[in-house]
Amino acid sequence: MEFTKYHGLGNDFILIDNRDDPEPRITSDQALQLCDRNFGIGADGVIFALPGQEGTDYTMRIFNSDGSEPEMCGNGIRCLGKFLADLEGDNHKTHYRIHTLAGVIIPELKGDGKVRVDMGMPQLSAAQIPTVLAEADQKVINTPIEIADKLWEVTCVSMGNPHCITFVDDADAIPLETIGPLFEHHSVFPQRTNTEFIQVVRPDYIKMRVWERGAGATLACGTGACASVVAGVLTNKSDRICTVELPGGCLDIEWSETDQRVYMTGPAEQVFTGKLSQISG
Numbered sequence: 001m002e003f004t005k006y007h008g009l010g011n012d013f014i015l016i017d018n019r020d021d022p023e024p025r026i027t028s029d030q031a032l033q034l035c036d037r038n039f040g041i042g043a044d045g046v047i048f049a050l051p052g053q054e055g056t057d058y059t060m061r062i063f064n065s066d067g068s069e070p071e072m073c074g075n076g077i078r079c080l081g082k083f084l085a086d087l088e089g090d091n092h093k094t095h096y097r098i099h100t101l102a103g104v105i106i107p108e109l110k111g112d113g114k115v116r117v118d119m120g121m122p123q124l125s126a127a128q129i130p131t132v133l134a135e136a137d138q139k140v141i142n143t144p145i146e147i148a149d150k151l152w153e154v155t156c157v158s159m160g161n162p163h164c165i166t167f168v169d170d171a172d173a174i175p176l177e178t179i180g181p182l183f184e185h186h187s188v189f190p191q192r193t194n195t196e197f198i199q200v201v202r203p204d205y206i207k208m209r210v211w212e213r214g215a216g217a218t219l220a221c222g223t224g225a226c227a228s229v230v231a232g233v234l235t236n237k238s239d240r241i242c243t244v245e246l247p248g249g250c251l252d253i254e255w256s257e258t259d260q261r262v263y264m265t266g267p268a269e270q271v272f273t274g275k276l277s278q279i280s281g
């Protein structure tokens with residue numbers, strides 16, 4: 001089976017051409033093996049380009065590196081946009097309507113090589129995130145939660161997948177490997193959560209470190225960057241148009257006042273193609 005490796009700011013994925021079959025060619029257990037950085041190809045996730053449904057061009061499904069299936073992936077959908085264009089060749093489309101478990105998401109290939117994505121509207125009620133940190137129809141903004149003997153004020157946002165955002169003075173000082181899993185698996189998040197630690201450099205420039213559900217510390221998270229700007233606006237800490245600096249580079253995010261949708265612009269690069277010689281499971 002052929003595959004292509006892409007990354008978006010160092011958030012890396014194995015892309016599989018699955019356009020002739022609505023079922024992913026490999027199982028979640030096999031995805032876990034392929035993502036292993038010593039015994040497999042190495043990646044933060046496996047992404048499938050599947051046939052479209054409900055009037056869309058294609059469907060995206062993704063497995064995290066632990067084999068779990070998230071609803072959406074921001075860096076991944078930019079990579080998918082580039083992958084589809086590469087597969088379609090010279091006459092490729094520039095906009096794709098992609099069916100995901102988080103609804104229809106639209107990546108647009110720009111002339112400068114970047115990909116701008118209409119990420120849809122953020123969801124803000126506790127039930128939508130989901131979390132039990134507030135009543136089902138209430139927002140979670142600057143809500144205290146005790147983790148590792150410390151009170152953290154968190155703001156929760158769903159970009160189709162769950163995000164828990166904390167504003168800190170120094171993002172580099174956060175011990176991600178110890179604190180990240182405590183957020184991810186906390187009982188107030190019934191579907192676990194992605195966790196972002198945000199340092200506001202200026203209202204139009206924030207610095208983010210992320211612990212991803214099902215993947216751990218990654219170099220970038222597109223849905224996390226979108227959720228963090230939404231959280232910044234809700235807490236009066238950031239502008240609606242904001243650059244997010246991640247360990248792997250910068251993303252430009254806009255939470256539009258006009259249509260309330262979030263737009264993300266950033267790079268996606270092909271790294272290599274390969275063939276799987278064997279895969280068990």
Ligand SMILES: N[C@@H](CCC[C@H](N)C(=O)O)C(=O)O
Pocket residue numbers: 011064069070071072073074075076161162194212213214215218220221222223224
């Ligand atoms: N890296 C991604 C998010 C991937 C899914 C996430 N780990 C989850 O389980 O929700 C991004 O760029 O958005």
